[in-house]
Amino acid sequence: MATQHSRSAARLMMAPAVVLLLGWMLVPLIMTLYFSFRKYLPLRGGDLGWVGFDNYVRFITSSAFWPAVQATLMIVGGVLLITVVLGVVLALLLDQPMWGQGIVRILVIAPFFVMPTVSALVWKNMFMDPVNGLFAHLWKAFGAEPVAWLSEASLPSIIMIVSWQWLPFATLILLTAIQSLDSEQLEAAEMDGAPALKRFWFIILPHLSRAITVVVLIQTIFLLSIFAEIFVTTQGSFGTRTLTYLIFQRVLESQNIGLGSAGGVYAIILANIVALFLMRIVGKNLDA
Amino acid sequence: MGRIVLDKVTKSFGDVQVIPPLDLTIEDGEFTVFVGPSGCGKSTLLRLIAGLEDVSTGQIRIDRQDATMVPPAKRGLAMVFQSYALYPHMSVRKNIAFPLRMAKLDQAEIDRRVTGAAEVLNLTDYLDRRPGQLSGGQRQRVAIGRAIVREPAAFLFDEPLSNLDAALRVGMRLEISELHERLKTTMIYVTHDQVEAMTMADKIVVLRAGNIEQVGSPLELYREPRNLFVAGFIGSPRMNFIEGPEAAKLGAKTIGIRPEHITVSDSEGPWSGVVSVSEHLGSDTYFHVHDTGLAETITVRADGEVGFRHGDRIHLTPRMDVMQRFDAEGLRIA
């Protein structure tokens, strides 16, 4: 039968991609699992054999672990909150007809094209530097004491930098969602006596719920693993050591691959817990 | 109460004047239909009355009060949109209750009115469904329900039946007419379908390019169309227009005769021609007659039993008492 043939042909055609993807995912995963049960110190004796759950116990009992989990969740949560709220506001504004709409839209999207390392460096040196940064000048202009952003308000600073990068993504998705809203619905609500704020609350926001879900899920995936922004700014100090950064330090700074791998497994577990949690709250929006 | 007066109202989008100065009075309780070809400004006019569009100049009065600058919510009008514009994430109950919630009525009153509207519109079984789970006709009824619970001064309908299939359209047409009989509220209804206009209206407003061509009851427009445009627009199938010597004989530039006012026969009649197409509808038969020497085609309505076929030569007798005459400007000669 034709469909049978085409189905098996399709399987055959897809096979290379599937095998490649599987390998791509499985090889690192299995290697991580393998190393997490071994004592492996490349500069201090190399592979020193099986150690059971030693690495896991050490990683989780280290004083750095829970603060790292907390920092990770704070950054993810903070960035999600800022990007979704500001994204909705920006999308609403960009949806208004205005002069120079095309250019404004491109400008709003631009930050997304700046590499994380570059944007973090720009923020660190141009804006947040306590002596020469623009913020310092601004503070001085108002007669205030400049803030040493990255050491005194390190976590908020990082959240700010990362939000700046992800805001365009959120705005873009939410803008397309707003544009797909049937304008007659808004007019009907207007005639039904709903003022602007209630139209937003009862009509626009429910319409956006699905797009917000998508933004939250996609951003979470990427935000759980941010690294460059921390690496070039605080190097994980001042309470900005996320789980990813902690693993990096264990593997490269302490040269302990086994311990780092155990951390990697914890990171996978954390990511899944967060994903499960998110799916619970927002995932039902995707069904409807 | 719902007496709506438009006083020299105009509307321009940028440089384009869509509605030239227009005066119109809609009496309280009247079922008024705006009818006209696509793009003639029917929706624009309705939206001006609703307040969704600002008038460029002129005044709109609702119950003697100047409503020109009043926001839509405060005009006391309810609108049913062509796309229904139901709120997709709310249940039918919530959709219907929405205007009442916005008006901050207490819950008991809201429930009472929603239940009442649902009974009137046969929606009781669907109150907990979402609009997405309803058929087109049911959605239409929800949209109407949302309008009636507010007890507005007037209803505005913008082509509410155009998304429905033919059978359902006839049914809903009746339901809306019945609703009007029961509520006796002013209704303004936009359509481009002249059958809807004829069957539902107390008063028809025929529009062309933003201009009112004629205002009158369905029968007035049918019997005494003011000009060629109205004569051609009202009535189905279209009125036959004949120019040339045949018209000159009656002292007119153009004469018009409706298909139902011509009798056919195989032997006698002043006009004759060849049947090109005959459409058998069962109750009626429409003949499209060529080669009459009068006009390209003459359409004739005959009894369903009359059985001429393609190629038959037939004779036509117009009823002279209902023959319309039009002068060179296209105006009807009384």
Ligand SMILES: Nc1ncnc2c1ncn2[C@@H]1O[C@H](COP(=O)(O)OP(=O)(O)OP(=O)(O)O)[C@@H](O)[C@H]1O
């Ligand atoms: N927002 C607008 N900007 C510019 N022109 C418009 C706008 N809305 C309507 N028009 C123009 O006004 C004219 C009347 O439009 P309107 O929608 O009132 O037509 P209509 O009679 O409702 O037609 P239809 O039967 O197709 O719905 C059209 O020529 C249309 O192009």
Ligand SMILES: [Mg+2]
């Ligand atoms: Mg229209």
